[in-house]
Amino acid sequence: xxxxxxxLKAQLGPLRDEIVTxxxxxxxxxxxxxxxxxxxxxEEVAAYCGAKAAVGVxxxxxxxxxxxxxxxxxxxxxxxxxxxxxxxxxxVVLRLGAEPVFCDIDPVSYNIDPDKMAAILADDTKxxxxxxxxxxxxxxxxxxxxxxxxxxxxxVPVIEDAAQAIGAEYPEDNKEWKKSGTLGLCGCFSFFPxxxxxxxxxxGMVVSNDIAFAEKVRMLRNHGAKPKYYHAEIGGxxxxxxxxxTVLRIKLKHLESWHAGRRENAxxxxxxxxxxxxxxxxxxxxxxxxxxxxxxxxxDVCNYHIYNQYVIEVEQRDALIEHLRxxxxxxxxxxxxCLHEQECLKDNMGNVSMPNAEKAAKNTIAxxxxxxxxxxxxxxxxxxIETFFA
Ligand SMILES: *Cc1c(COP(=O)(O)O)cnc(C)c1O
Numbered sequence: 001x002x003x004x005x006x007x008l009k010a011q012l013g014p015l016r017d018e019i020v021t022x023x024x025x026x027x028x029x030x031x032x033x034x035x036x037x038x039x040x041x042x043e044e045v046a047a048y049c050g051a052k053a054a055v056g057v058x059x060x061x062x063x064x065x066x067x068x069x070x071x072x073x074x075x076x077x078x079x080x081x082x083x084x085x086x087x088x089x090x091x092v093v094l095r096l097g098a099e100p101v102f103c104d105i106d107p108v109s110y111n112i113d114p115d116k117m118a119a120i121l122a123d124d125t126k127x128x129x130x131x132x133x134x135x136x137x138x139x140x141x142x143x144x145x146x147x148x149x150x151x152x153x154x155x156v157p158v159i160e161d162a163a164q165a166i167g168a169e170y171p172e173d174n175k176e177w178k179k180s181g182t183l184g185l186c187g188c189f190s191f192f193p194x195x196x197x198x199x200x201x202x203x204g205m206v207v208s209n210d211i212a213f214a215e216k217v218r219m220l221r222n223h224g225a226k227p228k229y230y231h232a233e234i235g236g237x238x239x240x241x242x243x244x245x246t247v248l249r250i251k252l253k254h255l256e257s258w259h260a261g262r263r264e265n266a267x268x269x270x271x272x273x274x275x276x277x278x279x280x281x282x283x284x285x286x287x288x289x290x291x292x293x294x295x296x297x298x299x300d301v302c303n304y305h306i307y308n309q310y311v312i313e314v315e316q317r318d319a320l321i322e323h324l325r326x327x328x329x330x331x332x333x334x335x336x337x338c339l340h341e342q343e344c345l346k347d348n349m350g351n352v353s354m355p356n357a358e359k360a361a362k363n364t365i366a367x368x369x370x371x372x373x374x375x376x377x378x379x380x381x382x383x384x385i386e387t388f389f390a
Contacts, residue, residue, distance in 0.1 A: 003368050003377050005330030006194055010372035011258075015250060019200075022246040029242075037245040042205070044252055048167070049179040049187070051207035053214035056240030057221050060163040060190020061088040063204040064133070065095065066238050067159045067186050070216040073098050073130055080120060080156075081133040082112045083338040084357035089135055089161050090339040101129060102340050104354045108288050110137045110311075110364075113356070114146035121154045132158045136165035136180050138334070138366075139196065139262075139308035140290060144170050144183040151184075158184030163204075164308040166197050167259055171294045177302050181207045186217070191248055196262070196308050197255050199244040261371025262307035268375060269310060269367065272382040283389050285313035309334055310369035317363050323388045329381055332366045 012019070026037060038056045046054035057063045073079060075097035081089055083102040093100045103120050106113040112134045121129060132151050134142040144160075151158045162168070162180040166189045169177045181187020189195075191203035208214040219226045224235030270279075270286045278284040289295075291304035311334065314320050324331050338361050340352045367381055 001377065001380050002328040003330060003373075003381060005332055005366065005368050006370050007372055008193060008198075010370070015254075018250050019247055022250060023200075023243055026242050026246050031242060033239060033242070035242045037242040037249065038240050041240075041245040041249050041252070044249060045166075045189070045205055046207060048252065048255075049181055049207050051179075051182045051187070052209045053211055054205055054207045055214055055217045055221060056245060057204045057206060057217075057238045058240060059202040060161075060188055060192060060195075060204040061092060062221075062236075062238040063163075063188035063190070063206045064088060064159065064161060065092040066217050066220050066236070067188060067206055068092055068096055068098070068131060069220050069235065070213060071131055071157055071159075076128070077130040078124075078128040079131045079133060080117065080129050081161075081339075082135050082137075082357070083340045083352075083354040084110060084335065084360055085135040085137060085161065085339060086163070086335065087339065087342070088163070089133055090342070090345075093133075094345065098130075100339065100345075102352060102354055102357075104356045105360065106143075107356045107359065109140060109142070109290050110360055111135065111140070111142035112147065114143050114150060117147065118150045121150060121156070124154075127154075129154075129156055132156050132184075133161050134158065134184075135161040135163075136168055138287065138311055139165050139168050139306035140287075140304070141165060141168050141170040141180050141183075143290075145172060148183060160184045160187040162187040163190035163192075164195060165306060166195070167255055167303050168306045169291070169295075169303040171291055171302075174294065177294075179303070182209060185210060186213060191244060196258060196306050197248060197251055199251075200247050201241070201244055203240050203244040203248065205240070256303075258371045259303050259306045262310075262369050263303075263305065265369050265371070265373055265378060266305070266307045266310050268378055269369075269382065272379060273312075276382065276386050278382075278386065278389060283314065284385065287311055307369050309366040311364050311366045313360070313363040314365060315363060317365050320385065320388055321365060324381075324384055327384045329384060330368055333361075333364065334366050336361055
C-alpha cells in the first residue's frame with residue numbers, strides 16, 4: 001500500500017470547484033496586490049485566534065523577519081531561541097545581523113525548556129537578549145505561561161513561531177484556553193502548503209493583541225511607507241497575495257475539523273502502538289499531548305495539539321526510515337541537524353552543546369498524520385514498524 005506523508009490531492013478534491021471559482025474571481029478582479037480578499041482573511045484569522053489584529057505577509061519566514069524588524073533587532077542584539085526547529089527560526093535572526101542564543105528543549109515536548117531559559121536570561125547581565133522566539137513545534141504550544149512569566153521579569157518581548165501551530169491552544173493560568181500566537185507579543189503563522197492551513201503557494205501572517213505593534217508590522221510589510229512614498233523606516237515587500245488569501249479563506253472554514261481529524265489519527269496511532277507492545281517495551285516513544293488532561297475536562301473540544309506532525313522516537317531511526325520508504329510509506333525527519341550545528345554558523349558557535357535537541361535530531365521520525373488518512377492505512381504503517389522490530 002502506498003501511503004504518502006501528506007496527500008494534498010485528498011484535501012483539494014472536495015474543495016477544488018470552490019477554490020477554482022474564487023481564484024478565477026481574483027483573476028477577473030485585476031486586484032492583484034492587497035485588496036479585499038487579504039483584508040477579509042486578516043479579519044477572519046484575527047477572529048479565529050482571538051487576536052486584536054492580523055497582518056498578512058508573504059511567508060512564515062517573513063512573518064518572523066518583519067516582527068524582529070518591528071522590534072528594531074539588529075547588529076549587536078541577541079535573540080534567544082530553540083536549537084530544534086526549521087532553519088527559518090534562526091535564519092531571520094542572522095539575516096538582521098543579530099546573534100542567536102540557544103536554549104535547549106524539553107525532551108518530552110521538544111519545545112524550549114523554561115527552566116533553562118530562565119538560567120540563560122539570568123546570565124545575560126549586559127541585557128543583550130532583545131527578543132525570545134519560542135517555537136510551537138509539530139503543532140503543540142511551548143509552555144507559554146512559564147515562558148511569559150520569565151520574559152516579563154526581564155522585559156524581553158516574545159515572538160511566537162507558530163508556523164506549525166495555527167489554532168493550537170494553551171491553557172493560560174490553567175483557566176482559559178488561548179490560541180497560539182496570542183500569548184506573546186505576536187504570533188507568526190506560515191501558510192506553506194504542508195502546514196495545517198496551507199495555501200497554493202507561499203504566505204504567512206502576524207497576529208498580535210498590541211495594535212501599535214501590528215500597525216508597525218503593517219507599515220514595514222510595505223517598505224515602511226507611511227504615507228505612500230514617504231519612508232521614515234526601512235521595511236520590505238512582505239505582502240500576501242490575494243490569490244493565496246482567497247484560497248486560505250475557503251480552507252480556514254475547514255481547519256477545526258482537520259485539526260480534529262489529525263487528533264483522532266494521533267490517538268489511533270497511540271492505541272495501535274499500545275496494543276502491539278512497542279510502546280511498553282520502549283521500542284517506540286509516541287508524542288505526548290501535554291495539555292490533554294485539561295482538554296478532556298472540557299469534553300475534548302480544545303486544540304491542545306494540532307499535530308502538524310506526528311513524531312515518534314526510535315533508536316534505530318535511520319534503518320527504520322529506510323524500511324518504511326521501501327514499503328512506500330512516506331516519512332520524514334524534522335529535523336536531522338540542529339540549528340547550532342548548521343554549517344553557516346560553524347565558526348561562531350564553538351562548542352555549544354544541546355543534548356536534548358541533539359538526541360531528538362537523531363531519533364525522531366514523522367509519520368503520515370493528515371486528516372484524510374484511513375484507519376486501514378494507519379494500521380499498515382504500524383504493522384510495518386512492527387515488522388521492522390520483529
Ligand atoms: C514552516 C516554518 C517556518 C517558515 O515558514 P515559511 O512559510 O515556509 O516561510 C518557520 N518556522 C517553522 C517552525 C516552520 O515550520
